Every structure is written in structure tokens, then in C-alpha cells.
Amino acid sequence: MLEDRRLAVLRAIVEDYVATQEPVGSKALVERHRLGVSPATVRNDMALLEEEGLIAQPHTSAGRIPTDAGYRMFVDRLTTMKPMSAAEKRAIASFLEGAHDLDDVVQRSVRLLAQLTHQVAIVQYPTLARSTVRHIEIVALSPGRVLLVLILSSGRVEQRLLELPVELSEDSLADVRSRVLRAATGARISDAAVALGALPDDAAQEDRATFSVIVAALVEAMSDHKSDERVVVGGTANLARFGEGFDGSIRPMLEALEEHVVLLKLLGEATSSSVTVRIGREGPYQELASTSVVATGYGPGDEALASLGIVGPTRMDYPGSMAAVRAVARYVSTILDES
């Protein structure tokens, strides 16, 4: 009963603060949200909420703003994702429909997400852990240098430029190529790596060094999770909307967004296919103290091959953002399913 109202007050504070960007006072609150009680009552509730650490005042005679804990409570218990309207769903579908390419899908997803949420969007490329080896190409550029091209079932392509320890005749190269192809083609990359690892042992003595180098490069290219770790960022212009809304400047944000490694860690927290929210100082990223991340895994079927999400100021529209992230993840997943 009274507990209920206190939470209603918290919800109202969060909603108003997110909408206006300004500390919200007791009077404005009762006016905008028919709470059916007087400002004085609300003030009492606010005092309690403040004791619990859910809200705070920036300075003595100002309204309250939610703390990180307040947002957490709001997200976990006081709201549900507002479903997308039919029009929005259609817009999403038609926007993503036109993509013909993995790159294109990722590209469009980022734009879409940034546009829907008015935040910075991040999309990770689908991992290739379950991919199989479609083809391996070994091309001699000059006698001592070869180009390795690894084509995976997912459509991803890895390339490696290689210096060989000894010069190689066109014939030997053809031999190496055919052995490698026989060993790896069609296999999952995890299996292929093993099969390839055994190859040098069978090789003729003089080719053994060459084999080792090539196999090592291929195995590295396969297991190298760098390839999984590509992310695309979009909507950075939305950062400017907050002006000095962030603590200090937007510089640390821009820097963090260029550090794709950091972004991957952020997304990595959200591998499940349900939407995850990190708020403010939760997690070990001091430089992102005043930001929240809304992310989710996505991928064909139910398995999450990669993650996508948005990052914005803690004072963001959580229900809307969560809904948008979930919706985009679902559509992207179905598209990946088809191909």
C-alpha cells in the first residue's frame, strides 16, 4: 500500500527526470502524475527514498534525481518494455529487408538502432565459432610470399599475408594447397584446426617448414577471435544531444567508443538472448560512470552468436531503449536465420 506508493513516486521521478533532464520536485510531481496525495506526502516519501539511496538531491534546495540504484530498481521492478507499435515494426522490417550482405545487415542494424533510440548503437559481427571452412586459397605473390585466404560458411573471409622460410616452387605449393584443402574443407573450424595441426608430420621433409608456417597462420586465423571481435558503432552524433549532459565533456565517451576492445567487453556481458542493462558504475568501467548500456545477444535460432546494444547516459528512456534493442535483435536474428 504505502510501499506501493513510494515506488510509484520513484517511477514518476525517473520518468519525469528522463523527460525533462531536470531535478524534479514534489509539487511538479503531483501535478503531472495524478498521485492522489498532496506534495507534503510526496515529500515524506521522497525523504524515505533518499534514505534508501534510490534518489538524491544535487544540492540542498533542489528537486531529486534518481541514483544508479534508483534506475536499477526502476528497470528491474517498475517497468516493462513497451511493445513496438505496428508501424515501428514495419519500419524495422522494411529497413533491414533490403540488406543483401552480412556487412550490409550489420551496417543497417547500427543505423536503425541509433535512429530508434537516439543513442549510440553498437553491433558486434556474428561470431564464426560454429562456422565451417568453405574454402582455403593459397596464392603465391612472389616466390617467398604467399597470401592465404580463408573462406568460412558464414561468408566471412580472413586473409593473411605470409613470408615463407624457403622459396617454394609452384608444384610444391600446389601440393600444399591440395593437402590443406583436403584436411580442412567442410570441417568446423575447431575440427579443422586440429586436422591441420597434424598435417606437417606427414609432409615430405623439405616442405615441413613451409607447412608449419602456413598451418600456424591458418590456425591462428581460425582461432584468432579477433575476427569475432569486430564491432560497428553508429549514431555518435547523438552524443552531442546531451551537450555537457555527461559529467564534464563527451571526450571520454568518444575515446571509449574508439576502443573497440572495451565495447566488446561491454557487449560481452550480454550474451543471453534476453535484454541486459548495465547502469552507471555497475561494472569496472570508471570512464563510463555516467552511462548505461542496454544490450542483448542475437543470432539465428536461439543461440546468441553475437551481441548488439546501445550506450547512452544513465538518464535514458529505458523501456523504449530495451524494446528497441530487443526488436532489432529479433529481426536481425530472423534475417540471419534465412541466409
Next chain:
Amino acid sequence: MLEDRRLAVLRAIVEDYVATQEPVGSKALVERHRLGVSPATVRNDMALLEEEGLIAQPHTSAGRIPTDAGYRMFVDRLTTMKPMSAAEKRAIASFLEGAHDLDDVVQRSVRLLAQLTHQVAIVQYPTLARSTVRHIEIVALSPGRVLLVLILSSGRVEQRLLELPVELSEDSLADVRSRVLRAATGARISDAAVALGALPDDAAQEDRATFSVIVAALVEAMSDHKSDERVVVGGTANLARFGEGFDGSIRPMLEALEEHVVLLKLLGEATSSSVTVRIGREGPYQELASTSVVATGYGPGDEALASLGIVGPTRMDYPGSMAAVRAVARYVSTILDES
């Protein structure tokens, strides 16, 4: 003589303004640049420079700042690129040396350029106009769908996902594949496109439709200059350094940087292998009125395959930026030369 001094004054104004970001007055000028004359004399020169439209005062009783025309004069006639120090050269070389991949080279170049100039760096992927076809892979994903992979001598890879008009047996596919390979492998993409175009005519009646579709996709992938039009942007965090240094906010800048098409046009102005500078409102980009672009073409040998450069506020260190752009372009070119 007196003309000389007037230009020396302009140079001093530009240098000081770039260094301090503040309008520079006659007194400060004589103190910092042993001009050998009194402030009053400098004031007279300034009045003349202002008449010529090379400098301006933001408001009465403030110092002068250079106009776009002033910067132009400075760049064209009053300065030379300051050569990189040996240490810088070594740093550039070692930074780019580690790259093993075209992607990697581009990536590293962007970072390097941003770091050297403290500006936003833009690097265009080398165009593949003179590339030859290394390999074409055609993979059946399901009876009605195939994946085309086009591998070029530059190391670039293009992929296309294709719906076939009729289902295709594994045998027919093998036939198509071998014909396509025979026609295109090793040829320049311009020649390959022609050779491929003739293929469907020779084909068996039942495969003709399939051929047309596949060939069309390949030709499109080759000539599609989308592939040339990839750019990578880095160092956006440097935008924050200027704070509100730009007119208004940095939002339009961030937006422009996400519009890769605009960036390509900017870089496109600089296809020669000498460094080009666009200052302020020069050119048709209102949204970049308060920025300058320093760019140059680069590529193996003397031919410019693509461009790279930086974009920053008009009040930038032109000699340093130009030198950095030129140096990076040269090193990247030599690296592309080797591979």
C-alpha cells in the same frame, strides 16, 4: 620590403592564433616574434591586412584572427611543411611495419594519423580499379542460393549472396564455376568483366539464365565502386579538444563523419599525390564551414589509388598536419608497394 613585413605579420598572427586559440593583438605580437618594429607599426599593417580581407576582428577592441583567405595565403605562400624528425619517421615506420593485412594497414594508418595530428583522420581503402582477379568462388548454400566470393590481387574480397532463378545441380554448378574461373582468373577486373559478359552466349540452353544472373552479380561486384568507397575514420575524440571551438556544437561534425559519402567527396578532391588543403568555406559543404581538410592521394608507385587525410578546425597547425599527412601517405604507399 614593407610588403614583406606585412606578410610576416600575417604569418605571425596565424601562428599565434593557432597556438593560443585567442585573438592576437599588436603588442603581444611584437613581444613574441622579434619583428623589430613597434606595436604601432604593426597596427598599421594590420589595418591594411584587414582591408585585404586576410584578417578580421571578432569585435571592436579585440585582437585579430585570420580569415579563410588569410589561412589560404599562409598555406600557399608563407609556409612549408616542416619535415618530420628522424624520431617521428622511425615511429611512423615501426607503427605501420607490424601490419600484415590490408585492413590492418588502413586501421593503423588512421590511428597513426590521428595521433600525429591530434585531428580526425580519414583513410580511404585503396581502389581496386587496376586489380586483377585472383580467384572466384561459387558455393551452393542451398539448391536455389549461391554465395559468390571474388578475390582480387589487392587482397580485397567481395561477396554476393544470390538467388538463382532455377535450382542447380552440383554438376552444373561445377561447370559454371570452371567456365567463370577460366574466363576471369588473372585478368584485370575491367577485362574480366568483358570476358564474363560473353560467357552466357556459349552456355548450354538450360544454364543460360543461371549464367546471366551469376555473371551480372560478378560484373556488378567488380565495377561497383561501392567497394572503392570504403573509408575509415579515427580520432573523433580529438573533436572534443576544441570543446565549443567549432561554431556551435560538434554535432554537425559528428554527423558529417558518419556520412561516409561526404567524406569520400572531400577526399576525392585530393587525388594527386601532392598534399591538398581545403580551407573553411572553400567548396560546397556548408556544414563544414569552420573546418579544413588536409588530404593527399596515395598508392604504390606514383599512382594515387586512394586518398587519406585529416579534417579539423580551420585554426589548425597546417605545416605540421601537411607534413604528417604526406609522411603517412608515403609510408603507406611503400608498404602497398611491397605487397
Next chain:
DNA sequence: GTCTGGCACTCGTCGTCCGTGAGTGCCAAT
């Protein structure tokens, strides 16, 4: 002719100083 020192004037910046009003906490009354 060119340069210089002097001088009056302009005007943006910065610190200070209230007045205003939104918002609070507390208390007595219902």
C-alpha cells in the same frame, strides 16, 4: 616617406551583489 610614442576611446570579461522563486524539512492539526 616611414616609423614611433602618446593618448583617448571602445567594449568584452569578470567579479560582486542582490532579488526571485522553486524546493525543502518540520510541525501541528485532522
Next chain:
DNA sequence: ATTGGCACTCACGGACGACGAGTGCCAGAC
């Protein structure tokens, strides 16, 4: 438990004025 009343706090914003960097102009010197 809720409410109306009341005194108090304090950030914000406008007004005011001192300060000083910088200018243009002029008369005199080299």
C-alpha cells in the same frame, strides 16, 4: 497516515562597475 502552513536554503539570473587589452589616430622623429 496525511495535510496545510511556515520558515529556511540556495541556485539562477540580471544589473552594475572596475579592469584591461586592444584599437585608431595624430603629431613628431629619423
